[in-house]
Amino acid sequence: MSNKVIPYGRQEITQQDIDGVVEVLQSDFLTQGPKVPEFEKALMNQTGATHALAVNSATSALHIACLALGLGEGDWLWTSPITFVASANCGLYCRAKVDFVDIDPNTYNMCPVKLEQKLVEAKAKGTLPKVVVPVHLCGQPCDMKAIGKLAKEYGFKVIEDASHAIGGQYHGQPIGNCEYSDITVFSFHPVKIVTTAEGGAALTNQPELAERMALFRSHGVTRDPALMEGESHGGWYYQQVELGYNYRMTELQAALGVTQMQRLERFVSARHKLAKRYNELLKDLPVTVPYQLENTYSGLHLYVIRLQLDNIALSHREVFESLRENGIGVNLHYIPVHTQPYYQRMGFKQGDFPESERYYQEAISLPMFHGMSLEQQDSVVKVLSDILAR
Numbered sequence: 001m002s003n004k005v006i007p008y009g010r011q012e013i014t015q016q017d018i019d020g021v022v023e024v025l026q027s028d029f030l031t032q033g034p035k036v037p038e039f040e041k042a043l044m045n046q047t048g049a050t051h052a053l054a055v056n057s058a059t060s061a062l063h064i065a066c067l068a069l070g071l072g073e074g075d076w077l078w079t080s081p082i083t084f085v086a087s088a089n090c091g092l093y094c095r096a097k098v099d100f101v102d103i104d105p106n107t108y109n110m111c112p113v114k115l116e117q118k119l120v121e122a123k124a125k126g127t128l129p130k131v132v133v134p135v136h137l138c139g140q141p142c143d144m145k146a147i148g149k150l151a152k153e154y155g156f157k158v159i160e161d162a163s164h165a166i167g168g169q170y171h172g173q174p175i176g177n178c179e180y181s182d183i184t185v186f187s188f189h190p191v192k193i194v195t196t197a198e199g200g201a202a203l204t205n206q207p208e209l210a211e212r213m214a215l216f217r218s219h220g221v222t223r224d225p226a227l228m229e230g231e232s233h234g235g236w237y238y239q240q241v242e243l244g245y246n247y248r249m250t251e252l253q254a255a256l257g258v259t260q261m262q263r264l265e266r267f268v269s270a271r272h273k274l275a276k277r278y279n280e281l282l283k284d285l286p287v288t289v290p291y292q293l294e295n296t297y298s299g300l301h302l303y304v305i306r307l308q309l310d311n312i313a314l315s316h317r318e319v320f321e322s323l324r325e326n327g328i329g330v331n332l333h334y335i336p337v338h339t340q341p342y343y344q345r346m347g348f349k350q351g352d353f354p355e356s357e358r359y360y361q362e363a364i365s366l367p368m369f370h371g372m373s374l375e376q377q378d379s380v381v382k383v384l385s386d387i388l389a390r
């Protein structure tokens, strides 16, 4: 047996991907050419959203989404504590205040009941959020109908952080169609489902939001006379009408995205086969396997188990480290954001979001990626079983 570590996630790069990128290298445009729009078209076709903006990361996509929604000083952004820090940081970039809504103990996603309770309290205090960012953890969709209903009732905007969820479905409809949200964000980091090396996208059905995000993606600069003040000076003319950034995706990245998107369905179905097989192979072990919300099809970016520590001799940390020592590249998604030192300095405390903190004490992400072999999967299960039997 090879002693190579089995990673928790890994990209699949084929000759088709390589040819696509090389073709761009030999073309006239390395950036701002035709590939980015082609990739955006593929994202729109996949999701049904009417606008897609490819950018250099999901973090940038979250930032321009917040800016386009007008998030600013004095506003609140709420998200889940169990997410990558970027889902919360985007609020701070805009000088808004950030708060969290604890997770549902089964789905590990933002709990809509707790969201409603928190909204009732915030309304009384006059601190309702302007933006709420539900995160489809592991690719499992959040309860978007409930969140969308609350958004209407309490007047907040919704950005779906679907970094884990491209290729998934909610009530038979593709994640990213923005039916219950204003904007949906994807990540194309190599550990995610589809990769462009680094990259992200923001999707929406609202033309004004798409227009504003396009401005923030590229310096706040426009060549569209309709967006300018006064008359154009001539063919060379552009105007800066907002303070934007350079968050553009390159043509090389978009080319990779185009060929990757052609294999999306296969990627996700391969993950489903592996997940189903894990569920079966782990069923007699003292672990809780992922819960599948009714009427949803997960993108299955991650396969997270929770240790039933009462029935295990070792600690969570000992199990985790033994797995790593034995070549299983497990990970933990995520450390609750409110417990990070930066957030603690803002006043958050241990104990603020107990369900999230309990999850953190038990969760482990097992290796799962679309190119994973059954032999690799068997060896993960074997090592885990041996460790749990100690």
Ligand SMILES: *Cc1c(COP(=O)(O)O)cnc(C)c1O
Pocket: 056, 057, 058, 059, 060, 083, 084, 086, 087, 135, 161, 163, 164, 186, 187, 188, 189, 198, 199, 200
């Ligand atoms: C990966 C990830 C991000 C950030 O994505 P980048 O493309 O690396 O900026 C944001 N949110 C979640 C939930 C993620 O998993």
